Amino acid sequence: MDEFWVFGYGSLMWNPGFPHVESQRARLGGYRRSLCIWSWVHRGTESDPGLVLGLDRGGSCSGMAFRVAPDEWGAVLAYLRERELVTKVYQEKTLSLALADGRKVKGVVYVADPAHVQYAGSPEPDVAAKIVHAAVGASGPNDAYLFNTLTQLRAMGIHDHLLESVAQNVEKLRG
Numbered sequence: 001m002d003e004f005w006v007f008g009y010g011s012l013m014w015n016p017g018f019p020h021v022e023s024q025r026a027r028l029g030g031y032r033r034s035l036c037i038w039s040w041v042h043r044g045t046e047s048d049p050g051l052v053l054g055l056d057r058g059g060s061c062s063g064m065a066f067r068v069a070p071d072e073w074g075a076v077l078a079y080l081r082e083r084e085l086v087t088k089v090y091q092e093k094t095l096s097l098a099l100a101d102g103r104k105v106k107g108v109v110y111v112a113d114p115a116h117v118q119y120a121g122s123p124e125p126d127v128a129a130k131i132v133h134a135a136v137g138a139s140g141p142n143d144a145y146l147f148n149t150l151t152q153l154r155a156m157g158i159h160d161h162l163l164e165s166v167a168q169n170v171e172k173l174r175g
Contacts, residue, residue: 004070
């Protein structure tokens with residue numbers, strides 16, 4: 001492997017948590033961003049789960065790609081596995097990414113496992129909003145995750161209709 005890239009589509013975009021030497025917008029084909037994961041650790045608990053993003057099959061997803069320096073590859077991969085594979089609801093894959101500057105690279109990507117017990121499918125925005133509004137996990141409130149992700153997406157000029165709709169419903173619940 002000549003380069004090590006990581007694709008972020010949710011919290012990795014605004015909180016990668018690892019050193020990188022380059023970052024830029026990227027597109028992943030064949031998967032779409034979806035609130036399809038029951039969060040039992042970071043944004044909820046097993047008894048009161050939150051909802052977090054996963055990459056579900058179909059469509060495409062714009063996000064951020066981060067290039068990691070060669071001397072950091074092992075440490076970054078270990079960090080990502082500890083963070084993303086804590087309950088094995090994500091599958092680690094190496095997939096093709098299209099970078100904003102026109103380059104095509106391979107990157108480490110974490111996609112949803114639809115056979116896993118934490119796979120939530122596609123809840124309607126009003127249902128998702130009730131869950132997101134109420135849940136809290138080890139990394140904080142579920143709604144903070146949603147709004148931080150939306151802030152990053154908006155800054156990148158990405159309009160995610162599903163997340164915008166969930167956020168509007170959360171705002172209604174806040175009163």
